Amino acid sequence: MNIQIGHDTAIVESKKQLITGTYLRNAWYCAAWSETLGDNGVLGVTFLKEPVVLYRQGNGEVAALEDRCAHRFAPLSMGAVIGGNRIQCPYHGLEYDKTGACVLQPHGNKNIPSRAKVKSYPAVEKHKAIWVWMGDKTADPATVPDFSVMDNVPALHTTKLDKIMVKANYELVVDNLLDLSHTSYLHAGILGNADTVESEITVLQDGTDITVERHATNAEPPGMNKLMWPQSPPRVDKITSIRWMAPSTLRLVTGICPIGEKPETGTGYHAVHILTPETDRTTHYFFTAVRYNVKTTDEALNRDIQEKIGKMRRFAFEEQDVPVIEAQQRIIDESQTAVDPLTLAIDVGPVRYKHILKKLIAAEQAQ
Ligand code: FES
Ligand SMILES: [Fe+2]
Structure with missing residues (x-):
């Protein structure tokens, strides 16, 4: 796995990633x-x-x-x-x-x-x-966090404006989203597969925003991508880029394209992930997706794709992510000792955002 890191690398070290229990209020x-x-x-x-x-x-x-x-x-x-x-x-x-x-x-x-x-x-x-x-x-x-990808887009290519509740602190959900290596395991077949484990990860910082990019090459298209592009080549490059905007909103773009070609030659969707802490242990999770560079022209097929993307994404979050995240929360809460997670190469995004969020909250509280 090749990891490129934008800006300083000093913070990519093992840190205690405790749930803060405090919020950034000016947001x-x-x-x-x-x-x-x-x-x-x-x-x-x-x-x-x-x-x-x-x-x-x-x-x-x-x-x-x-x-x-x-x-x-x-x-x-x-x-x-x-x-x-x-x-x-x-x-x-x-x-x-x-x-x-x-x-x-x-x-x-x-x-x-x-x-x-x-x-x-x-x-x-x-x-x-x-x-x-x-x-x-x-x-x-x-x-207001920039979700203009949702503005002025055809309703046919936008999935339902959906929401679930998660019985966990919002930071565990941000950790989940900023580390998309889990798609190859937790969402195997739908959002990732064995071919997408080997990905090149890039982390960039723009102001206080963090973007994590994962690019897999010569991979079999995961199910969601095949659904959106039935005529796709059998092997493709898969791009995923997710941007965290403090304190808890994330904008993702993911898609496939022919091997070695520019991402714009393929198709995929922009995904909206908005987390609002309800309490320290419950989170409102809003989500939707907007297709880009749509390659299917048949309206009935597009309606079917629209519905299936919405259902598959809800299934992936509600039935696959949430049970693990809620179990993590229970284990952390029941732990008799301070939790100090291992930090792997894939955790560079979560470590980086947590560092920024803690600084923002500390600066706000100092005032
Ligand atoms: S008017 Fe609101 S509680 Fe009495
Ligand atoms: Fe997930």
Whole structure:
């Protein structure tokens, strides 16, 4: 296995990779796919251990508030949108606007106590998702992680906007995604095979982003690739590149092409992997995929491919990755001693991102 490393190599050493239990707060976190909220929709989502209610106002904009009424702590997410811009508590009818201020108290003299307010969070919709800013610094919508691969693409070539819950810390899921050597084992036949074990790995750093590339040459196309390109050559080059953007979003591109040719001559998909910590031990995992350079022209076939890619990817994550990740979490939690994993050549990506994330969190906490 040949490994090329961009920038310094000093951090590629064995380190204790303990789960931090803390979060980077000044960051955009995906709360939901936009379509989940709908018109006048209300949705309660917990992330970074904070219950948040999202609601869509009459003008289409999403508001995000603490999901806990100031009166007796009923969840506002059990309430409804009133008058196009307020959310009404289901218990005794207090109404809050998008700033979290109580604007109607229907009882007694109808006075609104000064403490009648809840926390509000900046929220934006971008790349078909709702993003919420959890920090104290000014939220800049331009810093939402770049998933523009999902914008303005034919619906036929995009899989379902999907989501699963994982009973593990989000860092174990990032570790899984940044080390794609596991596809040859855990996803053998679907996403990888024996031919893709031998891959050239390149790790590059761009600002605080990390990209891990794996290129296998003269390999049999894995099942997912054969599905997308039934007429592919019997042996191909397989490219995979995954970019981690702090704290927990990943954008992947993977595909096959004729041996020795440029990747653009082949076909594959851009994959979106968005992780939002719900708690220290539970993670929202949002995912979808968008095909590139589609070579199949028959619409019925493309519809079939679209559905199968969506199902195969969900199967791979839910039935293959998640059981191992959740078992890892249980073993770490039950361990009587500090966990200090071996570091192999394939771990260069996970080691690098963890180093950056820890630095970002430490810098934020120092402030
Ligand atoms: S708990 Fe919300 S109005 Fe009473
Ligand atoms: Fe996987």
